[in-house]
Amino acid sequence: MGALPDRAVAMLAAVHDHPGLTRAEASRLLGMGTGGAAEVVGVLVAEQLLAEGSPLPATTRGRPTRPLTAHPDGPVVLAAAFSHATWRVDAVELGGTSIATLDGEHAGESAGTVLGVLGDAVGRLRDRLGDRVRGLGVSAPGIVTDERYLDATILGWRSVDLAAVWPGAGLFVADNDATLAAVAEVRRGAAAGARSALHLMVDAGLGGAQVDAGRLVGGAHGTAGEFGHLPLGDPAVVCACGARGCWGTAVDGGALARLLGDPVPADPGGYARSVIARDDAAARAAVATVATSLGRGIAGLVNALDPDVVTLGDLAADLLAAAPDELHAAVAAGLMRSRREAPPTVVAAALGAAGPITGAAERVWDRWWAQLRR
Ligand SMILES: [Zn+2]
Incomplete structure (x- = not known):
């Protein structure tokens, strides 16, 4: 899929930020006429990027409107998070809902072992979801330089390349867990x-x-x-x-x-x-x-x-x-x-322990919007 018009990307991002947004609300939020919004939604539904739900009863004057949601065959991003003892990988659809989770514990072994466990989980979700998967975000318990290299005192790891979880991922971003929790609180939490x-x-x-x-x-x-x-x-x-x-x-x-x-x-x-x-x-x-x-x-x-x-x-x-x-x-x-x-x-x-993995997914979606606009 090539570049989308800016207003189509804006529509996708608006539905991601406000899942269940109606077409009428989206047209107001984005400053599009209702005809323009209908046209953009039509393109996005045809591309299997968005779905329209059943019409909602009209509560004010005007015709019934339909909520915009993730398409059942639409894009997902993978988000991985690990601590000194546990790991988790989620597949997240547009709107921020996790549609699949794999998780477990690790004994704080070598970086190769722990990243291998994460890589296996990412591989299983890619097998299940195919080309719906757009990229991977990783949350790590340490200092992450250039969104990729981890120093984790708590694990005794130095300069570990987190991209090893999915070599060749189209979109990849890694960051510190507290940093990603900060992003998540702004997008979907108490901030x-x-x-x-x-x-x-x-x-x-x-x-x-x-x-x-x-x-x-x-x-x-x-x-x-x-x-x-x-x-x-x-x-x-x-x-x-x-x-x-x-x-x-x-x-x-x-x-x-x-x-x-x-x-x-x-x-x-x-x-x-x-x-x-x-x-x-x-x-x-x-x-x-x-x-x-x-x-x-x-x-x-x-x-x-x-x-x-x-x-x-x-x-x-x-x-x-x-x-x-x-x-x-x-x-x-x-x-x-x-x-x-x-x-x-x-x-x-507000998000508690889910903050870091939520933020990891949000950062991948940000990258994807940027890629779509190119
Ligand atoms: Zn200090």
């Missing part, structure tokens, strides 16, 4: 409609990203967002990255263990969850201290970056739920006076 959204996620470390006017703030190598290594923590603590006083070391399971006099936890995330679930005074005080550190850093980032929405994922969301007063008070105390008049919303991420 929908934000002018500038900041997403922060705490797991083994603290990462995140800013999405400004719909565009990811990526940096020169696509690795922007390592906010956990801002020196907002205790300078006596040495971070795994080699620097002292990293903010991430003040908000994770290791920070809770230091406050409670426990040994360094082997699984900082699991340890942190167990402390947050406790109901004794020592645990509550440690959680309050860590939530305050998180809030202070959020205030600093808000002063510097000016987001209107801040979404918190993973352990950061758990800290918000466990100690909301302490976290919000620390944010308020750290904001510049001018920012306090219109403070950003600080909320839990």
Whole structure:
């Protein structure tokens, strides 16, 4: 299939962003006349890119209109995500619905083994879906350079080429899990409609990203967002990255263990969850201290970056739920006076664990729209 007219691509992207959008709504949203919209939809249905559902009863004056949805034989993108212990591959149709999922656990073996497992799953979905598959997005737990090469301290991997999951994929993009979760929150989560959204996620470390006017703030190598290594923590603590006083070391399971006099936890995330679930005074005080550190850093980032929405994922969301007063008070105390008049919303991420894989799929769709316009 060759290039499509811009307004046909805009129609596809609009239905992707608002599945179930009616033809009448699409024509208003895109500023097309109803005749033009009908013509564009006709082309897209004929190309098996869109389908029209049954007519909806008209609720206002005018004729009944039909919702626009993914075509049953239409395009899909594959999205893969892995952590230090689990993996998952989804096939995602237009509109963001996953139509097939393969998942499992891995034992943190070599990069070749884990990427081989992902590659097998991608191959099985390609066998099943054939030429409907347009490309692959990969979410990884580490720093991803140039949307392809992964350094993952948590797995002991250096410069791993993630494109090995599907060599020769027509469209391929890989990125850090927190970065992709940031994209997902803007597209389909708690930051929908934000002018500038900041997403922060705490797991083994603290990462995140800013999405400004719909565009990811990526940096020169696509690795922007390592906010956990801002020196907002205790300078006596040495971070795994080699620097002292990293903010991430003040908000994770290791920070809770230091406050409670426990040994360094082997699984900082699991340890942190167990402390947050406790109901004794020592645990509550440690959680309050860590939530305050998180809030202070959020205030600093808000002063510097000016987001209107801040979404918190993973352990950061758990800290918000466990100690909301302490976290919000620390944010308020750290904001510049001018920012306090219109403070950003600080909320839990809506997509939770599905954020990274959702963002991976969204990035492939973005690439596909660009390819269609060429
Ligand atoms: Zn660090």
